[in-house]
Amino acid sequence: NLCTAALLAAVLVCGLTCASTAAAEEAITEEYESISNANEHVQAQDDYARSQKRREITEHDDDQNEPPPSSSSSSSSSSSSSSSPPSKDYFKEELVIRPLSSGDIYASFQFQTRWDTDFFAPGKKVSHYRLFPKSLGQLMSKFSVREMHVSFTQGYWRTMQWGQPFLPAPPGAELWVWFQDSVADVDGAWKELTNVLSGIFCASLNFIDSTNTVEPTASFKPLGVGNVTHQRFLRYAVLPREIVCTENLTPWKKLLPCGSKAGLAVLMKSEKLFHSSFLSLAVHIRPVCQDWGCKGTAWELRQTVNVVFDLHTTGQGKREWSFFKMFSRTLTEACPLATSSKVYIDVTDNPQGELFELNPAAPSLTQAVVLGDRRTYAVYDLMASGTFGLLRSLNVLLRWKTPVDMLRPLLHGERYVAGYGLQTGEIHTLIYNNHPYRAFPVLLLDIVPWYLRLYIHTLTVTSKSRENKPSYIHYQPSKDRLRPHLLEMLIQLPPNSVTEVTVQFERALLKWTEYTPDPNHGFYVGSSVISALVPSVVAMDTSYTLEHPLFSTFFPCKEESSYFVRVYTEPLLVNLPTPDFSMPYNVICLTCTVVAVGYGSLYNLLTRTFQVEEPSPGVVKRLANMIRYLRGVPLL
């Protein structure tokens, strides 16, 4: 039985079926929503029943002061846990290395900490932490977080050259959180959470406020188990300007059970990691099933580092890589706290071993279906003592010769600003479907800050120079200084096509205190997010009874014929009309002069009463007047 984690996939599939069957466009969105709601409802009920049952059991056990039965079914664990704390946890680490066709090399670290505990059990406060980092655990319980995904990325993932990453991330910082349905004030919790995370990761996440937070309706569905899928409990924000540096890496490493003292994390030396073309740190927390039957939930913390080393700047142009060359370290031991510690090397392009050389030779090979492709991996198990050899260190060396070709990934996107001048502009988003004969739908999510005023009536979607009407559009207009534009669309991509989404905008003139200290640099617009179920070349692995490498299990897969992909486009840098900030002084001087000279004299002319001055009277007349005045007679 499959857990409910694949809701997103379900939503997408519903969208696809609706798009292809329903005739009237208006009906589509309604139907789309109703179907997906129904689907969610069924799953939710199912899940609810399950969780009720579990709660009953737990409560029952609590009454008897006995630990809850460990659901992973081994008798040894239940016997051993009679005296120790009830919840069990384990830690797995793995490193995948994939030589890219461009000659660059991609290294992806994945660290999984799993803990069979419930942060939200009523009346029971979790206070004893072993492998799970306490800072994150407390955060989860305090803010009732159900799922949290945060990533810090430097550089841009070049899909055209590198293919799809195991874990996509947009440039800058990205944070999305699902709260428990018990949270009443989601915005308040979100605000506090971002500030706490900002402290934990030494990042500027505290710059997340209502002007860059959105609630996407369909693009970000929970990746873990759960029954809440209303976007009211979801918050999503991107800070495209965030710079990633060692100060973010250090707190990230501290969350690992072994720190950077042992295991794979010793390879993460910042001077090498940051000497790369792409670096992405991420932390994902989500509830997962404890076992195949999904009788209880466990918390999974996944920490990942994705890094791409450049052929020309790091590799000196040679297709020859080793641990030492990449990380200036070799591996000497696994993390003692880990239950599994493995290094995978993608050797798919090299079935016979003529193009590819691995040294030392791999002890074993394994196959895994990742991103719609069956790949072969050489596996080094760090728990096995034979791996390290005589030198007691592992320094895997790769050499390969393959022709360089631009990849044609099935799905990729790009974005740019068209036009010139500082008044208007146009955002173009291009989505490529390179599949030769299959059409598939994608969800496009665009978040545009309020200071670019979108003219939504100019929104056009064209594929193969014909209008392509999206089957679902969710648009939330911006409010000045309060919230950004949110545009979500479900678009059907015809096979082998480029779909172009354009929308015009006007650049707002900000108040002078709203400009950043470097206004002439421009203002960032975060990446748009393209989420899709891409038709797979090989049957995807949907059975959950087998042990899979970690990197292949992040996005749950529900169907055999397609797999989930998320693509981020590049962020945009847009110049807004900017005053010359050295001008205020000149302006003040000029205005004062104009007011003083121009207005003053004009006012003078307008208000003065002009009189014809009479010639002064003679002495006799003056005397006579004085006498008349004294007499009280009218003057002459």
Next chain:
Amino acid sequence: MGLLSDPNRRRALTNLLTRLNTPLCIVCYLAGVAWFMGLAFEPFTLRTYMSENAMGSTMVEERFLAGERALVTAREFAAQKKKMGGMPVDWLVKAMQARGLEVFTQSFSRTLPFPDENKERYMVHGTNVYGILRAPRAPRTEALVLSAPCTPGSSNNQAVGLLLGLAQYFRGQMYWAKDIIFLVNEHDLIGMQAWLEGYHHTNTTGMSWTPLEGRGGSIQAALSLELSSDIITSLDLVLEGLNGQLPNLDLANLFYAFCQKIGVLCTIQGKLQRNDWDSAAGYSQAVQTMLLMVLKQASGRPWGDHGLFLRYHIEAASIRGINSFRQYKTDLTTVGKLLEGMFRKLNNLLERLHQSYFFYLLPSLSRFVSIGYYMPAFGLLAAILLLLVGMREPFGPGVLSVLTPLIISHLTGVALYTLPIMAQQTAVEHFPVSETEAVVLTAIAIYTAGLALPHNTHRVLSGEGTEEGWRVLKLIAIFYMAVLLGCTALINFSLGFILALTLVPVAAFITPHVPRVLSALVMVLLSPGSTLLFSIFVYQELQEAPITLLEGWNLFLSVISQGILDHNLYGSLVYPLISLLVYPCWLLLWNILFWK
């Protein structure tokens, strides 16, 4: 402001202005010209200085050494170009790919409104090749451009060689924070226009091009490289862009700073700076440099491939290698170092170049005249127009008699703007001329016919021209001219100043009572067309390439055709400005002369 509110003193002032009107006008004119000529005098100008902090304090170390290899590449490129008989697109794509760039191509085509005889082209098809060096630390938000035109013949191969050499060297460096786009454009400005329009997805000139597939975000600065010899003696900086736009002065400062640092001779307008400012020769050199800049800016045409970037608010300049008979030679490695240094500094930029001046004149690379200093020269000329307005006596309504010449002059202007291109086919059929000649000669014919047309037309409607009528017309013409020249000078000072220099005296002296034949001759000599002719002679004289009258006339014809082409191809505004506004304005004055 007792002056205005006191009727007595106000009257006195008016009387003074009226009485001394003519001497005042003459004094203003002479003062304006003198002020302008004084701008080149060194003690009156400011020394250039780097305003941008990001480029000032951090000196970079240049390590480019592959000048020889760049020369080898240049020879290979030349051979390929010869073999292909044009741009070797495939070779360039491969060469850029081998250097680790993301390479894209863009093809474009454009049919010119009439054949360009200078460059011998009519139906233009071409391909731009560009490679993007992706910055490791930036998410494709900002970019810098280094471009080299692929010109037919044997010129400019070294520029492409150096461009590829720099691409290879830059690719191995880690410090790039902005994507760097290496562009080889075919058919110089047309290719550049196609690429820029494609990059910004605009279409201002009706060119057809294929959309670009790779971009690097918003372009911050661009340099265009022109090198045609293995060694050079000096580098020339070209700044004048479309419609007289100039890049930020900091870009020129950057070039000058690196020339000083590396020890390369640098020139502007092809003129080397002299140190003896107090001698007559030194001053004359500065004046010549500044006048050349003024003439080039007034022409409103892009003087290098960089000129088209400026429309998109991208600071750009062309760097041209000169190989003369001087002793001191510089090799390609040094030029490469210079470009490396400039790009590293531009890479350090946190904001767009905005700190320094956008409006300036350069009497030499180390001295500049800012807008605050040169505007009074124009202001003094414009003051004459105000003085002339002030002297007019009150008049009664005579709108109808004035409306007719106004409309007719403007219709002539519209004809001058539209007919040459529309009527070229007819002209070619009836006269033994080529298309280009047809266009130019039609333009000149309409211009000349305009002189005969409008005068006396008011008589058809309102009988004899009255004294009052021409006064009203003159007032309107002067207002018109004041607004027109004022606006032009704000956008393109040089054009405004040159026009003011010739048109203001006409406006000042013209009445129906002056000797007609002599005045007509003077007016024709001071008309916009003659101004162009004189400018050509002056320009050639300043370039130290004097020409005979016949050559001058031929050049005049080709300049007119270039002006029309610039307007149609790149959107230069000088031709419409002259034909639709300045020429009708001058015709109004011409009308006054023949009022009776």
